[in-house]
Amino acid sequence: MRATTPRTLSGLALLCATALSLTACGSSGTDAGSAAGSGDAAVSASALQSALAKGGTITVWAWEPTLKQVVSDFEATYPKVHVDLVNAGTGDKQYTALQNAVQAGSGGPDVAQIEYYALGQFALGKSVQDLGKYGAAKLSGSYSTGPWNSVDIGGGVYALPMDSGPMALFYNKKVFDKYHLTVPTTWAQYLDDARRLHAADPNAYITNDTGDAGFTTSLIWQAGGHPYKVDGTKVSVDFTDAGSNAFTGTWQQLVSGKLLAPINSWSDQWYKALGDGSIATLATGAWMPANLVSGVPGGSGDWRVAPLPQWQAGQNASAENGGSSLAVMKASTHQDLAYAFAQFAAAGAGVQDRIKGGAFPATTADLNSPAFLNTAFPYFGGQQANQVFAQSAKNVVKGWQYLPYQVYANSIFNDTVGKAYVSSTTLAEGLKNWQDASLNYGTQQGFTTGK
Amino acid sequence: MTATTTPAPARAGTPDRRDRVRTPLPRPRRRHSVDRPRRSVTLTLLSSLVVLYTLLPLAWLVVSATKTQPDLLGSPGLWFSGRFALWDNITQTLSYDHHVFLRWLLNTLLYVVLGAGGATLLAVLAGYGLAKFDFRGKKAVFAVVIGAVAVPATALAVPTFLMFSKMGLTNTPWAVIIPSLVSPFGLYLMWVFSAEAVPAELLEAARVDGSGEVRTFFRIALPLLAPGIVTVLLFTVVATWNNYFLPLIMIKDPNWYPLTLGLNAWNDQAATAGGQPVFNLVITGSLLTIVPLVAAFLLLQRYWQSGLAAGSVKE
Numbered sequence: 050m051r052a053t054t055p056r057t058l059s060g061l062a063l064l065c066a067t068a069l070s071l072t073a074c075g076s077s078g079t080d081a082g083s084a085a086g087s088g089d090a091a092v093s094a095s096a097l098q099s100a101l102a103k104g105g106t107i108t109v110w111a112w113e114p115t116l117k118q119v120v121s122d123f124e125a126t127y128p129k130v131h132v133d134l135v136n137a138g139t140g141d142k143q144y145t146a147l148q149n150a151v152q153a154g155s156g157g158p159d160v161a162q163i164e165y166y167a168l169g170q171f172a173l174g175k176s177v178q179d180l181g182k183y184g185a186a187k188l189s190g191s192y193s194t195g196p197w198n199s200v201d202i203g204g205g206v207y208a209l210p211m212d213s214g215p216m217a218l219f220y221n222k223k224v225f226d227k228y229h230l231t232v233p234t235t236w237a238q239y240l241d242d243a244r245r246l247h248a249a250d251p252n253a254y255i256t257n258d259t260g261d262a263g264f265t266t267s268l269i270w271q272a273g274g275h276p277y278k279v280d281g282t283k284v285s286v287d288f289t290d291a292g293s294n295a296f297t298g299t300w301q302q303l304v305s306g307k308l309l310a311p312i313n314s315w316s317d318q319w320y321k322a323l324g325d326g327s328i329a330t331l332a333t334g335a336w337m338p339a340n341l342v343s344g345v346p347g348g349s350g351d352w353r354v355a356p357l358p359q360w361q362a363g364q365n366a367s368a369e370n371g372g373s374s375l376a377v378m379k380a381s382t383h384q385d386l387a388y389a390f391a392q393f394a395a396a397g398a399g400v401q402d403r404i405k406g407g408a409f410p411a412t413t414a415d416l417n418s419p420a421f422l423n424t425a426f427p428y429f430g431g432q433q434a435n436q437v438f439a440q441s442a443k444n445v446v447k448g449w450q451y452l453p454y455q456v457y458a459n460s461i462f463n464d465t466v467g468k469a470y471v472s473s474t475t476l477a478e479g480l481k482n483w484q485d486a487s488l489n490y491g492t493q494q495g496f497t498t499g500k
Numbered sequence: 501m502t503a504t505t506t507p508a509p510a511r512a513g514t515p516d517r518r519d520r521v522r523t524p525l526p527r528p529r530r531r532h533s534v535d536r537p538r539r540s541v542t543l544t545l546l547s548s549l550v551v552l553y554t555l556l557p558l559a560w561l562v563v564s565a566t567k568t569q570p571d572l573l574g575s576p577g578l579w580f581s582g583r584f585a586l587w588d589n590i591t592q593t594l595s596y597d598h599h600v601f602l603r604w605l606l607n608t609l610l611y612v613v614l615g616a617g618g619a620t621l622l623a624v625l626a627g628y629g630l631a632k633f634d635f636r637g638k639k640a641v642f643a644v645v646i647g648a649v650a651v652p653a654t655a656l657a658v659p660t661f662l663m664f665s666k667m668g669l670t671n672t673p674w675a676v677i678i679p680s681l682v683s684p685f686g687l688y689l690m691w692v693f694s695a696e697a698v699p700a701e702l703l704e705a706a707r708v709d710g711s712g713e714v715r716t717f718f719r720i721a722l723p724l725l726a727p728g729i730v731t732v733l734l735f736t737v738v739a740t741w742n743n744y745f746l747p748l749i750m751i752k753d754p755n756w757y758p759l760t761l762g763l764n765a766w767n768d769q770a771a772t773a774g775g776q777p778v779f780n781l782v783i784t785g786s787l788l789t790i791v792p793l794v795a796a797f798l799l800l801q802r803y804w805q806s807g808l809a810a811g812s813v814k815e
Contacts, residue, residue, distance in 0.1 A: 153665030315771035321573035
């Protein structure tokens with residue numbers, strides 16, 4: 050309840066901001082680049098080193114807590130460089146601020162944390178720098194496929210993957226044992242567990258869901274759906290493909306059967322329910338353990354991790370949920386230092402800092418390292434949970450695309466698909482409305498849209 | 501200097517109501533008046549409900565502020581449970597993240613003193629001037645002020661941001677203070693209040709006695725305007741203290757956050773991958789944030805009430 054006001058407000062600001070930025074994106078590309086005094090000419094590694102030796106101050110907008118340690122290590126390694134780490138808001142709040150700064154042409158950071166789903170919007174608007182001039186394309190082999198595909202947009206590399214969120218099923222073993230439920234390997238079994246659990250204890254739910262764009266698109270992604278197709282400025286949205294149908298088929302039964310806890314994720318109620326067993330599972334990204342440890346200390350030892358249930362028995366498909374990248378802003382006047390920091394945090398020594406802080410890496414070297422894979426999680430009763438996550442990262446279905454204005458699209462999710470959770474509208478109808486509204490907006494913004 | 505010693509009319513303070521409303525009402529059994537109104541069960545019930553509705557969230561806040569983070573999630577919100585942790589919570593709130601809460605408190609005070617104080621000063625000066633002096637274009641000014649009252653500040657935030665950004669003012673305290681200086685509603689209130697509270701005859705008398713306009717304003721008009729000033733001050737203080745949207749757009753440096761943004765940033769920590777939920781600090785911080793406002797209202801209640809009633813009764 051407390052969350053509604055700021056969200057509505059930021060949604061409003063976002064509307065203004067996206068409308069402003071996209072109308073301006075035709076002109077901003079050239080002058081932002083020249084104003085910053087930095088072209089696209091290649092920058093060698095030695096040039097980066099001399100920039101670092103010369104020093105300067107850069108501003109980083111990020112909300113990720115482990116970056117604090119990365120910044121102090123970076124400053125220790127390069128004492129002439131000062132990094133201002135600013136938490137300018139989480140997720141869409143930060144994007145609003147970023148769009149505003151891009152539009153205004155000043156007041157923005159040098160480096161910004163941008164989630165994968167949102168990066169396309171900034172890349173298309175030419176507000177973030179193509180990192181090709183730094184040879185970033187050579188890093189492609191260092192990252193797992195899902196995150197790399199998200200930063201490699203139309204032949205340019207617009208950010209470096211900072212972490213990733215291959216999905217897994219977190220489940221409360223105590224609840225499962227108490228009601229003799231089997232850990233589901235398919236979504237059909239999941240539905241079955243949901244019914245049995247809720248029948249046995251009317252206060253307990255298999256999971257919570259009040260309508261979450263990121264979650265919905267991730268599950269459709271896992272089911273092999275490709276609702277978004279983007280080719281330059283040609284955009285199509287189609288939520289009637291087989292993958293989307295697989296999702297609505299199962300999820301509609303959970304919604305209609307009132308088998309989903311009506312609790313918003315990240316609320317205090319949610320943390321409470323994760324601790325007291327009234328939410329039995331979470332299908333979410335591999336970054337979740339750190340949150341469980343700090344937010345649900347009472348659940349320690351109760352929870353376990355299993356691979357994501359499958360849409361068809363015997364498959365092993367997965368998807369990404371969440372995860373962020375570090376982008377260098379086109380308007381930055383210290384692009385070299387900015388890239389050096391992004392590289393340090395996402396590909397260099399900073400990666401280890403972040404893993405120690407509980408972040409889930411996107412770098413294949415770490416995903417395959419025995420030390421990482423064999424880490425036992427006391428919270429999960431000593432389970433080597435990273436093995437599940439790392440396997441999931443390998444099984445992410447290829448070819449998924451987000452809209453180049455996904456931030457806006459996600460902001461209207463609750464007005465369309467969200468209705469399916471509170472009224473007689475079906476999920477399929479809700480998705481159709483979301484599709485229409487998204488296409489409509491695309492047309493208004495000058496995209497060539499189709500179904 | 502007869503004018504300065506003339507006692508202010510009683511109506512500026514607490515008006516003596518009995519003189520005005522003694523209209524004999526032909527009621528058979530009981531005599532009801534404004535001072536002894538008829539008791540209505542329905543109205544009492546309704547207003548009790550409203551009181552309850554208003555106080556419940558406050559009670560929840562006070563009770564919740566006494567709980568530790570685990571107790572907060574593990575017990576019902578409207579009653580105490582577990583250890584009484586209010587003092588711990590307050591200490592933690594004040595010291596969390598290098599005492600940043602105190603910094604936010606000082607920022608808020610800065611914005612309130614300069615923003616709300618300045619807005620009140622401007623509203624008083626302009627309201628008095630518009631009420632007591634005739635000049636060309638007064639009607640146009642009136643139209644602009646009334647029009648400005650109708651435009652929500654939220655709608656102006658983004659254009660203001662773009663303008664300030666060109667001027668290099670974003671991410672500085674000025675970005676919050678300057679827009680807060682403008683209070684069309686306060687101006688309108690002072691205008692109406694001045695027209696009623698300062699009799700033209702009194703000003704005339706002062707002028708005849710040779711008092712200059714500035715002196716007349718400070719020595720004669722200002723004391724009469726006190727209730728109105730306090731009312732406008734309270735309005736603008738509340739608006740600035742609780743201002744969320746404007747600083748949200750303008751300020752990105754947490755060192756310049758007001759309390760509203762700071763608490764929201766703490767709240768968002770719970771929604772961040774790898775972030776630490778600190779709901780107990782958010783709640784205790786919110787409680788600490790409203791204490792000064794509640795105190796201001798209680799202390800200035802008398803002025804506030806008489807200010808609201810000003811102009812409602814024609815004498």
